[in-house]
Amino acid sequence: MAERGATPQVPALQRRALRALRALFTPLLPDDYLELINPLWSTQELRGRIERIQPETEDAATIVIKPGWEWPGHAPGQYLRIGIVVDGIHHWRAYSLTSDPGRPDGCIAITPKHVEEGKVSPFLLRQARPGAIVRLGGVEGGFVLPDPLPERLLFVSAGSGITPVMSMLRSLDRTGRLRDVVHLHSARTEDAAIFGAQLRELDARSPGYRLHLRLTGSAGRLTPDHLDELCPDWARREAFVCGPAEMLDAMTARWERDGDCDRLHMERFQPSGVVGDGERGEGGTIRFTDSGVEASSDGSQPILAAGEDAGATLPYGCRMGICHTCVGRLCSGQVRDLRTGKVSGSPGEMVRTCVNAPEGAVEIAL
Amino acid sequence: METMIESPLARLSEEQIEELGREFAAIHDEVFAELGERDRKYIVSMIEMHRRLVVLGRILLFASRHRPAWLAGTTALSLAKILENMEIGHNVMHGQWDWMNDPQINSSTWDWDSASTAEAWKHSHNYVHHTYTNIRGKDRDLGYEIMRIDPHQKWHPVYLAQPFYNLILAALFEWGVATHDLDFEAIKRGEKSSEQVRRELKGMGRKARQQIVKDYLAFPAVSAAIAGGVTWLFDRSRARDVARETFTRTVKADATANVVRNVWAYAIIFCGHFPDQTYTFAEDEVADESRGGFYVRQLLGAANIEGSPLFHVVSGNLGYQVEHHLYPDMPSTRYAEIAPRVKDICKRYGLPYNSGPFLKQLGGVQRTILRLAFPGGKPRPKPGPYTGEAEATA
Numbered sequence: 001m002a003e004r005g006a007t008p009q010v011p012a013l014q015r016r017a018l019r020a021l022r023a024l025f026t027p028l029l030p031d032d033y034l035e036l037i038n039p040l041w042s043t044q045e046l047r048g049r050i051e052r053i054q055p056e057t058e059d060a061a062t063i064v065i066k067p068g069w070e071w072p073g074h075a076p077g078q079y080l081r082i083g084i085v086v087d088g089i090h091h092w093r094a095y096s097l098t099s100d101p102g103r104p105d106g107c108i109a110i111t112p113k114h115v116e117e118g119k120v121s122p123f124l125l126r127q128a129r130p131g132a133i134v135r136l137g138g139v140e141g142g143f144v145l146p147d148p149l150p151e152r153l154l155f156v157s158a159g160s161g162i163t164p165v166m167s168m169l170r171s172l173d174r175t176g177r178l179r180d181v182v183h184l185h186s187a188r189t190e191d192a193a194i195f196g197a198q199l200r201e202l203d204a205r206s207p208g209y210r211l212h213l214r215l216t217g218s219a220g221r222l223t224p225d226h227l228d229e230l231c232p233d234w235a236r237r238e239a240f241v242c243g244p245a246e247m248l249d250a251m252t253a254r255w256e257r258d259g260d261c262d263r264l265h266m267e268r269f270q271p272s273g274v275v276g277d278g279e280r281g282e283g284g285t286i287r288f289t290d291s292g293v294e295a296s297s298d299g300s301q302p303i304l305a306a307g308e309d310a311g312a313t314l315p316y317g318c319r320m321g322i323c324h325t326c327v328g329r330l331c332s333g334q335v336r337d338l339r340t341g342k343v344s345g346s347p348g349e350m351v352r353t354c355v356n357a358p359e360g361a362v363e364i365a366l
Numbered sequence: 367m368e369t370m371i372e373s374p375l376a377r378l379s380e381e382q383i384e385e386l387g388r389e390f391a392a393i394h395d396e397v398f399a400e401l402g403e404r405d406r407k408y409i410v411s412m413i414e415m416h417r418r419l420v421v422l423g424r425i426l427l428f429a430s431r432h433r434p435a436w437l438a439g440t441t442a443l444s445l446a447k448i449l450e451n452m453e454i455g456h457n458v459m460h461g462q463w464d465w466m467n468d469p470q471i472n473s474s475t476w477d478w479d480s481a482s483t484a485e486a487w488k489h490s491h492n493y494v495h496h497t498y499t500n501i502r503g504k505d506r507d508l509g510y511e512i513m514r515i516d517p518h519q520k521w522h523p524v525y526l527a528q529p530f531y532n533l534i535l536a537a538l539f540e541w542g543v544a545t546h547d548l549d550f551e552a553i554k555r556g557e558k559s560s561e562q563v564r565r566e567l568k569g570m571g572r573k574a575r576q577q578i579v580k581d582y583l584a585f586p587a588v589s590a591a592i593a594g595g596v597t598w599l600f601d602r603s604r605a606r607d608v609a610r611e612t613f614t615r616t617v618k619a620d621a622t623a624n625v626v627r628n629v630w631a632y633a634i635i636f637c638g639h640f641p642d643q644t645y646t647f648a649e650d651e652v653a654d655e656s657r658g659g660f661y662v663r664q665l666l667g668a669a670n671i672e673g674s675p676l677f678h679v680v681s682g683n684l685g686y687q688v689e690h691h692l693y694p695d696m697p698s699t700r701y702a703e704i705a706p707r708v709k710d711i712c713k714r715y716g717l718p719y720n721s722g723p724f725l726k727q728l729g730g731v732q733r734t735i736l737r738l739a740f741p742g743g744k745p746r747p748k749p750g751p752y753t754g755e756a757e758a759t760a
Contacts, residue, residue: 002475003467024585024588032417088407088466091467
């Protein structure tokens with residue numbers, strides 16, 4: 001099954017009315033005909049229309065999208081899976097939402113950066129036009145502000161790592177909670193700084209927000225040693241770090257040495273190829289009952305990857321446990337969720353093969 | 367069972383078959399590498415056209431009391447059902463459009479306006495028929511287990527009636543296919559668990575109920591309510607009669623559209639494998655078949671229908687039966703484009719390229735059905751190797 005958009009929040013009365021009309025449209029749905037008039041009316045999956053495309057830098061732009069149904073909301077810092085058609089094929093990508101949830105116009109925004117060999121970002125930045133329809137999938141991510149909000153915050157971002165932080169800043173600003181925030185942001189040059197002007201403007205008008213914009217092209221990279229000078233009380237702040245892997249690794253080391261890792265929140269953009277950081281098990285064998293393919297996993301390899309290595313053709317989507325495209329029915333055995341390390345499994349359970357490894361021998365109906 | 371005619375497969379060396387397999391596979395790979403927006407536009411516009419035709423037909427039938435509206439509405443609905451079943455349903459459920467990764471236009475989620483459930487049909491058609499094409503005793507579509515369509519099939523007195531039930535099958539084709547998908551033989555042989563049989567019967571019952579309610583109850587009722595309601599505004603005394611008449615006429619229109627679609631689908635599908643030119647195979651002829659051997663069998667077992675581009679659209683491009691059987695998962699729009707390359711391979715390897723005009727193919731099939739109702743019969747003469755365009759159409 002191919003990945004599809006999230007289920008929209010449709011008023012109950014309307015859903016009931018559409019259900020009552022099904023007898024006239026079977027095996028299709030009333031939606032299939034309503035879509036001819038306006039694709040945003042689908043109650044089967046949430047879609048959105050691109051309203052505006054605002055260039056931010058030479059290779060990044062903000063795409064403002066109006067969802068077809070009321071936006072169910074998100075926590076600032078979370079990302080959205082978005083499906084677009086490029087040359088006839090649906091592609092799905094996750095982008096941090098850069099808008100805050102309370103926008104009065106009901107729109108949401110993402111700010112993709114051009115990836116040279118990519119499929120989706122070149123399309124969004126160079127070819128997409130206002131009016132285009134996109135599919136909106138699930139909102140996910142644990143890189144969010146805690147509740148209640150800590151008194152003092154520190155944001156460390158670099159490059160397009162600004163995107164989830166921007167949503168947090170906008171939300172704090174709109175709700176008047178920008179009380180004591182230090183933001184260390186790195187960009188290559190002044191022109192390459194996504195949201196550079198908006199951050200400076202925020203800095204100028206908000207006493208509770210202090211920005212240090214580092215231009216790495218001339219000043220060099222920000223290292224953990226700079227923390228003491230730029231934000232001496234860094235260890236006593238709730239910190240949110242988002243940027244390239246090397247920066248995250250360096251910052252983690254510093255917090256481990258001199259800080260409290262419980263107060264450090266990070267967002268990794270490039271999945272490292274390793275699924276999850278939950279406890280590992282012994283692994284086991286997998287039998288795919290539909291294809292008859294047999295595979296085995298060492299305990300860190302998910303069922304999906306193990307099956308593909310053994311030559312099975314399996315459904316997949318995000319490969320990170322979000323989209324549920326890869327689910328298969330567990331016939332026997334137990335699985336371990338590689339993100340949490342939790343072992344579960346009862347016959348008939350639907351298992352996400354992309355984030356679960358076998359725990360002993362399993363059979364799965366795929 | 368003895369084979370009465372030698373197939374051209376026997377003339378090819380193992381190396382030739384292997385090389386030919388590579389050539390056929392290369393065509394598939396090339397086409398799949400270039401699928402894109404053009405192909406997507408085609409299927410999306412077909413689906414839109416189907417839905418517009420349905421809306422048009424249903425609205426015209428609100429006035430089904432009037433003959434011209436009835437005729438126009440029934441025509442639109444028949445055409446919609448034909449498109450939906452053949453160019454859209456059959457091909458989408460083959461997985462021809464799965465490469466688009468579209469959550470809706472996808473073989474795993476699609477269901478069609480036909481009595482068969484998607485699941486049962488995909489098993490009996492995609493898997494059984496397309497894998498074991500024209501292997502006697504394995505391909506259950508060879509005569510659909512109720513007809514003697516090949517002289518190798520043993521005669522039985524029941525076949526004397528086949529010229530008659532042939533006509534009934536044509537009119538009720540979708541119900542025949544739905545029943546066929548259940549595979550009573552397999553149930554009798556105990557190959558299906560009772561749980562599976564129960565599930566399939568339940569699915570079929572549900573599908574049948576939904577189809578019948580839609581065409582013979584829900585839409586006639588909507589038509590009747592609208593026609594009756596409009597009449598009521600002007601002349602209350604006639605409203606009831608108008609509603610009743612509209613209901614009956616809409617039922618007749620829906621039934622006609624279903625029969626038109628059934629007869630058309632029957633005709634196209636029977637022309638796919640049963641014309642004079644096609645070969646059938648004994649199981650031992652194709653034991654240990656290689657990939658190349660599979661391609662040759664598909665080539666020999668299928669026959670094309672020649673026609674205009676419009677003809678190919680309304681027949682779901684099944685007039686390119688040969689290309690469809692070589693590449694069941696290739697988007698149907700590409701069959702016409704690769705046909706010259708398939709012909710070229712046939713020419714170089716001395717293989718036939720089975721093809722003929724619609725009425726000739728259908729006539730041949732009907733003659734076979736009549737002839738084989740009686741004992742005996744021999745395979746019809748085969749056309750021999752393909753040599754070029756002029757000869758094929760002569």
